[in-house]
Amino acid sequence: MTPFAPPxxxxxxxxxxxxxxxxxxxxxxVLPFAPLLALLPGLPPxxxxxxxxxxxxxxxLALPLALPLALLPGLATLAHAQxxxxxxxxxxxxxxxxxxxxxxxxxxxxxxxxxxxxxRDDIRRSGATTIPDVLRFVTxxxxxxxxxxxxxxxxxGYNQAANPHLMVLVDGRQVYMVDYGRxxxxxxxxxxxxIRQIEVIKGPNSALYGxxxxxxxxxxxxxxxxxxxxxxxxxxxxxxSYLGGSAVGTGQIGNTAALRLSAGGFNARDFPAGPLSPADxxxxxxxxxGNINADSRWQITPFVEAFGDVSxxxxxxxxxxxxxxxxxxxxxxxxxRFGVAADTALGSxxxxxxxxxxxxxxxxxxxxLPVTVGEAQSSTVIQASDLVKLGLHHTLRxxxxxxxxxxxxxxxxxxxxxxxxxxxxLMWDWEITPSVTLTDAVRVDxxxxxxxxxxxPGTGLTNAQYDDTTLTEPSFNSGLVWKASDDDTFRxxxxxxVQLPTLLQYGLSLRSxxxxxxxxxxxxxxxxxxxxWNAELDYDRSLPPLDSVLRNAVFVxxxxxxxxxxxxxxxxxxxxxxxxxxxxxxxNTDAAGAEVELKGQNAAGFRWQASYALVATSDHxxxxxxxxxTSIVEYAHSTPNNVVIGGxxxxxxxxxxxxxxxxxxxxxxxxxxxxxxxxxxVNIDNYVTMTARVGYRLTDTxxxxxxxxQFAQDQLVETAGPPVQRQIIASLTVRL
Amino acid sequence: MQTRxxxxxxxxxxxxxCRDLGVVMARIAVMACIACVAGAxxxxxxxxxxxxxxxIVGHAVGFMQPPPTAGTVAVVYATGDAASRQDADAIAAxxxxxxxxxxAVLAPKVVDAAALAKGGFAVAIAASGANGPALGAAVRAxxxxxxxxxLAAVGDGFCTMGITAKPRVTIVLNHAAAxxxxxxxxxxxxxxxxxx
Numbered sequence: 032m033t034p035f036a037p038p039x040x041x042x043x044x045x046x047x048x049x050x051x052x053x054x055x056x057x058x059x060x061v062l063p064f065a066p067l068l069a070l071l072p073g074l075p076p077x078x079x080x081x082x083x084x085x086x087x088x089x090x091x092l093a094l095p096l097a098l099p100l101a102l103l104p105g106l107a108t109l110a111h112a113q114x115x116x117x118x119x120x121x122x123x124x125x126x127x128x129x130x131x132x133x134x135x136x137x138x139x140x141x142x143x144x145x146x147x148x149x150x151r152d153d154i155r156r157s158g159a160t161t162i163p164d165v166l167r168f169v170t171x172x173x174x175x176x177x178x179x180x181x182x183x184x185x186x187x188g189y190n191q192a193a194n195p196h197l198m199v200l201v202d203g204r205q206v207y208m209v210d211y212g213r214x215x216x217x218x219x220x221x222x223x224x225x226i227r228q229i230e231v232i233k234g235p236n237s238a239l240y241g242x243x244x245x246x247x248x249x250x251x252x253x254x255x256x257x258x259x260x261x262x263x264x265x266x267x268x269x270x271x272s273y274l275g276g277s278a279v280g281t282g283q284i285g286n287t288a289a290l291r292l293s294a295g296g297f298n299a300r301d302f303p304a305g306p307l308s309p310a311d312x313x314x315x316x317x318x319x320x321g322n323i324n325a326d327s328r329w330q331i332t333p334f335v336e337a338f339g340d341v342s343x344x345x346x347x348x349x350x351x352x353x354x355x356x357x358x359x360x361x362x363x364x365x366x367x368r369f370g371v372a373a374d375t376a377l378g379s380x381x382x383x384x385x386x387x388x389x390x391x392x393x394x395x396x397x398x399x400l401p402v403t404v405g406e407a408q409s410s411t412v413i414q415a416s417d418l419v420k421l422g423l424h425h426t427l428r429x430x431x432x433x434x435x436x437x438x439x440x441x442x443x444x445x446x447x448x449x450x451x452x453x454x455x456x457l458m459w460d461w462e463i464t465p466s467v468t469l470t471d472a473v474r475v476d477x478x479x480x481x482x483x484x485x486x487x488p489g490t491g492l493t494n495a496q497y498d499d500t501t502l503t504e505p506s507f508n509s510g511l512v513w514k515a516s517d518d519d520t521f522r523x524x525x526x527x528x529v530q531l532p533t534l535l536q537y538g539l540s541l542r543s544x545x546x547x548x549x550x551x552x553x554x555x556x557x558x559x560x561x562x563x564w565n566a567e568l569d570y571d572r573s574l575p576p577l578d579s580v581l582r583n584a585v586f587v588x589x590x591x592x593x594x595x596x597x598x599x600x601x602x603x604x605x606x607x608x609x610x611x612x613x614x615x616x617x618x619n620t621d622a623a624g625a626e627v628e629l630k631g632q633n634a635a636g637f638r639w640q641a642s643y644a645l646v647a648t649s650d651h652x653x654x655x656x657x658x659x660x661t662s663i664v665e666y667a668h669s670t671p672n673n674v675v676i677g678g679x680x681x682x683x684x685x686x687x688x689x690x691x692x693x694x695x696x697x698x699x700x701x702x703x704x705x706x707x708x709x710x711x712x713v714n715i716d717n718y719v720t721m722t723a724r725v726g727y728r729l730t731d732t733x734x735x736x737x738x739x740x741q742f743a744q745d746q747l748v749e750t751a752g753p754p755v756q757r758q759i760i761a762s763l764t765v766r767l
Numbered sequence: 768m769q770t771r772x773x774x775x776x777x778x779x780x781x782x783x784x785c786r787d788l789g790v791v792m793a794r795i796a797v798m799a800c801i802a803c804v805a806g807a808x809x810x811x812x813x814x815x816x817x818x819x820x821x822x823i824v825g826h827a828v829g830f831m832q833p834p835p836t837a838g839t840v841a842v843v844y845a846t847g848d849a850a851s852r853q854d855a856d857a858i859a860a861x862x863x864x865x866x867x868x869x870x871a872v873l874a875p876k877v878v879d880a881a882a883l884a885k886g887g888f889a890v891a892i893a894a895s896g897a898n899g900p901a902l903g904a905a906v907r908a909x910x911x912x913x914x915x916x917x918l919a920a921v922g923d924g925f926c927t928m929g930i931t932a933k934p935r936v937t938i939v940l941n942h943a944a945a946x947x948x949x950x951x952x953x954x955x956x957x958x959x960x961x962x963x
Binding site for chain 2: 115116119120122123124125126128135136137138140286333374378379418419420423424426462465517518573575
């Protein structure tokens with residue numbers, strides 16, 4: 032018998048765990064102060080080693096108390112804008128502005144990291160209906176589609192299902208799922224029409240964002256309701272019975288308060304099941320997605336701004352959970368955040384509290400094996416920062432963060448697995464000369480695990496083991512930017528990123544009776560985080576005669592202590608005839624690569640892009656030693672080594688024409704075999720996918736567009752799962 | 768699409784690493800050659816403000832704290848310098864009815880440096896040839912922001928802020944001159960400009 036046996040194979044019909052309907056945990060975390068209040072009387076007895084958290088908590092509490100003091104007349108300097116005014120700064124400097132790399136506002140070309148900014152115009156012209164559709168044509172990124180609206184995104188060689196290497200944020204709010212550390216893109220409560228820009232940072236950035244920002248960071252920046260009045264609506268209809276749309280409206284009370292409301296969604300018939308096993312085939316259901324979001328800002332005084340946003344979403348999408356199993360997942364998400372920012376003599380102070388919660392139902396609708404697994408996930412994050420320019424050439428950013436993540440599933444984890452993380456960070460940006468800038472950032476994260484519930488007996492795991500688990504990890508980012516001339520920029524970066532094992536890798540406690548003999552899959556509290564070392568050299572060259580910019584990058588990366596899910600690791604033990612497999616650190620992996628990109632546009636209305644990305648990865652792990660593959664942790668073969676992206680567009684008067692194409696070399700992908708006893712490795716042949724869009728402005732407020740996605744073939748095999756069909760979508764946009 | 772047993776096609780990791788690394792290095796070398804494509808030499812900064820630079824002046828003034836809510840833009844020429852006066856007139860004509868600075872619209876007025884003492888000006892724009900000790904003293908006395916396209920004049924302290932748009936937007940602030948005139952900017956803007 033091979034160790035792979037997905038948890039969905041349990042033979043008995045299972046409803047949601049008894050504790051799910053009430054969702055006490057999720058509800059607790061919708062109240063953002065709940066975890067904070069829970070800490071106030073004293074740390075729970077389960078956290079004996081949490082002294083750093085006490086210290087951090089005291090600092091977090093001290094900061095808002097200090098804020099009013101800082102605002103006292105005589106101490107505070109007058110300012111009129113607190114959050115970064117992206118629109119005004121972009122208009123001033125003639126290029127997109129970002130805070131994603133260091134926390135400091137800076138021009139994209141000055142940032143000490145490889146960052147690509149996708150503008151609102153890029154998004155519109157791409158014809159995309161989802162964010163992964165936009166990212167598909169970004170150099171160095173790989174997108175895996177599982178169905179309409181469902182995809183995973185990888186950066187530079189870590190192209191895998193439920194990718195835990197990415198950090199994705201909306202206006203700085205983290206949106207990843209804590210179970211697998213994955214991103215459910217459709218559940219991100221943002222409409223494409225309200226996005227100002229998408230910032231893609233390639234490479235680790237743990238020193239600013241902490242755990243999991245090891246492959247890269249994608250920060251989705253929306254319009255500021257206080258500064259940008261956006262009223263728009265889009266309706267879409269197309270093949271696959273696709274019906275969708277979105278609406279965004281902004282209300283402003285002078286310059287003092289504003290609210291932007293947005294809502295959107297779609298439903299459709301999904302792509303055909305293709306080669307999926309009968310069980311996976313039966314589990315596919317028509318996808319739908321709906322999200323609503325409210326984003327508010329208040330200018331409390333000329334130098335203090337408050338903000339708050341709340342969102343909710345419901346969707347049902349094809350997905351891979353666990354990786355290799357193509358099923359359907361239903362997700363309900365809620366998020367709330369509020370905060371305050373102020374310009375003071377002490378610097379730009381910021382404080383925010385965010386609470387995310389998600390209820391996940393993984394359904395395998397199959398008459399023979401009806402299974403529904405439920406999870407309640409939550410995360411609460413409190414962040415405080417101070418960004419200050421000292422003298423003429425130094426900028427410092429101090430950051431404090433406390434977060435609590437929890438995954439509550441009687442079926443998967445035997446209760447609730449949770450962590451609490453306290454972190455302190457410092458960024459120092461030094462303008463050594465007008466043309467040379469050095470940026471260093473360090474961050475130390477301290478983690479405390481906790482498990483409550485009943486772990487599987489006979490496995491040796493106890494709640495106390497989890498409660499005794501702590502770890503402290505430093506991370507750093509360093510970047511030297513040399514503007515050799517007005518046209519030439521060199522950038523050298525070095526980073527140590529930290530990838531925390533996901534909550535399921537820590538806390539899985541699953542006995543699958545679908546297998547003969549019954550098999551146990553465990554997490555492990557003894558896991559080490561994966562450490563990612565990265566070095567990169569970039570060279571950007573403006574080419575005024577060509578109205579273009581040439582960007583070049585070479586990088587090397589090593590990941591130590593790769594963490595693998597228990598589905599596919601070597602046998603850990605056999606107890607009373609029951610095989611036990613556990614999550615473990617399985618070795619290391621190396622990657623090296625290079626990217627070249629030429630991008631430009633001219634006054635005649637033409638625009639173009641061409642890029643080539645190369646990445647080669649080698650694995651040195653204990654996995655997949657046998658004749659049949661058992662683990663998807665197979666980076667060396669599961670990423671296309673070569674990717675070429677090209678695009679051309681033209682605008683004239685009211686017309687926009689765009690064509691984007693991507694060719695990628697072959698790679699290996701995996702799906703569970705029909706017997707559920709192992710994986711089938713599927714060679715995905717090299718392929719070309721093309722998207723075209725024609726947009727025409729009927730009036731100043733009305734735009735009609737026709738988009739053909741993946742139009743070169745009827746259907747295309749992009750993964751080991753369902754093929755991706757040609758999709759034609761017509762849209763009508765009203766923008767007031 | 769082909770389906771096959773994974774072990775049959777997978778090279779040993781060490782073989783793969785060596786082979787791929789060689790390929791990577793070779794391709795990186797090719798890319799490095801491509802990267803050597805030469806572009807045009809940067810152009811020198813103009814001494815007068817272009818229309819694009821005037822727009823940037825408006826944006827920059829909008830980042831002052833507090834931003835001006837009313838007033839006039841003084842377009843300053845050098846007394847007795849016909850070319851300078853001509854440039855000032857051209858700048859004023861380009862501004863037209865007003866310079867958009869944040870939420871304010873500032874009407875232009877062509878003056879010489881001595882006229883700044885009369886007050887009523889929110890910002891001074893130095894026409895070509897106007898930068899000099901007289902202008903520096905006048906804007907300090909009037910406690911107003913002075914903007915020029917001559918970055919060297921900023922270094923000399925004759926004018927507070929220098930702005931050029933080509934080949935890329937550059938904004939330079941003489942910190943001492945700004946402090947002397949009690950002029951400050953929002954933090955985000957300060958972090959994005961070069962201060963001297």
